[in-house]
Amino acid sequence: MFDASNSPITIHYRPRNRNTYITITHNSEVCVRTPIKDEKRIRLILRERESWIRSKLTVIASRTQLEHTLGETICFRGECVSLAQFPHLIKTLEKAKNSVDIEKYYSLFYKKEAHLTLPSRVAHYARKMNLHPKEIRFKKMRRRWGSCSSEGIVTLNTMMMQLTYEQIDYIIVHELAHLCHMNHSKVFHDLVRMYLPHEKSLRNELKKIRPLGC
Numbered sequence: 001m002f003d004a005s006n007s008p009i010t011i012h013y014r015p016r017n018r019n020t021y022i023t024i025t026h027n028s029e030v031c032v033r034t035p036i037k038d039e040k041r042i043r044l045i046l047r048e049r050e051s052w053i054r055s056k057l058t059v060i061a062s063r064t065q066l067e068h069t070l071g072e073t074i075c076f077r078g079e080c081v082s083l084a085q086f087p088h089l090i091k092t093l094e095k096a097k098n099s100v101d102i103e104k105y106y107s108l109f110y111k112k113e114a115h116l117t118l119p120s121r122v123a124h125y126a127r128k129m130n131l132h133p134k135e136i137r138f139k140k141m142r143r144r145w146g147s148c149s150s151e152g153i154v155t156l157n158t159m160m161m162q163l164t165y166e167q168i169d170y171i172i173v174h175e176l177a178h179l180c181h182m183n184h185s186k187v188f189h190d191l192v193r194m195y196l197p198h199e200k201s202l203r204n205e206l207k208k209i210r211p212l213g214c
Contacts, residue, residue: 020045024056027127033160074106076113078164107140107158114138114158118172122154125172128195131179139167145206146172163209170202173184 009030010025020034020042027197030053036042046053060196064067073080074089083090098100126132134152141157148154154175160168173195181188 013037014094018111022033022046022049022053024053025061026060028057028060059210074109075162077161078167079083105201110161111138111140113161114156117161118156118168122156122172122176125195127170129173129176129191131176133176133179143210146175148175148182150182152179154179163206167202167206168196170196170199170206173199174203 007028007030009032011032011034013035014033015035017033020032021102023031023186024043030046032046034042034045037047067124074083074086086109089105092105092109092167093185094100096105098201106200118138119136120132124135131185133148133154135154137153137155138158139155140159141155143175145157145163146159156171156175163171170192173192177188180189189199198201
């Protein structure tokens with residue numbers, strides 16, 4: 001069987017599936033759900049998706065490494081900085097009784113920083129783009145950096161405070177552009193590019209980054 005960087009591979013036979021689906025768990029396990037019983041065909045599919053699998057495993061490995069540093073460093077504004085720079089956070093973390101408390105206190109830290117930092121960045125680009133949201137909300141999200149509803153409500157992930165300022169600005173401009181184009185068409189990307197000429201590279205960077213659940 002194809003060996004994806006020595007990661008365990010689990011095959012689930014699903015006769016009702018029309019296609020073969022490959023997912024990677026947070027534990028770096030390769031899960032295959034397929035209606036195919038022939039192991040040779042499954043091995044071929046894995047080889048065809050090898051590049052994609054390895055890229056996903058690399059992202060997970062990088063995330064795991066960063067999570068392991070929590071307690072000594074914190075991911076803030078695109079850098080891993082010493083936790084000693086945030087004495088108030090350290091004092092709060094000392095109250096934690098378990099891992100659930102630790103996650104909650106980190107999330108509250110990012111939420112506070114988001115409320116302090118993001119409104120002025122949104123206002124800056126809203127004026128430049130002449131696109132003003134009906135409401136701005138801040139929320140911890142595990143899968144998306146931001147969203148824009150058809151009612152004109154922009155929601156920003158408080159975990160954005162882990163990112164660089166350039167990446168933060170991209171998310172803000174991206175969501176504001178949805179007030180004009182509720183899609184990802186060429187005209188939408190052209191609008192974003194008017195204010196962020198390197199929007200494509202920033203978009204590609206963010207595709208490889210997921211919010212850390214810390």
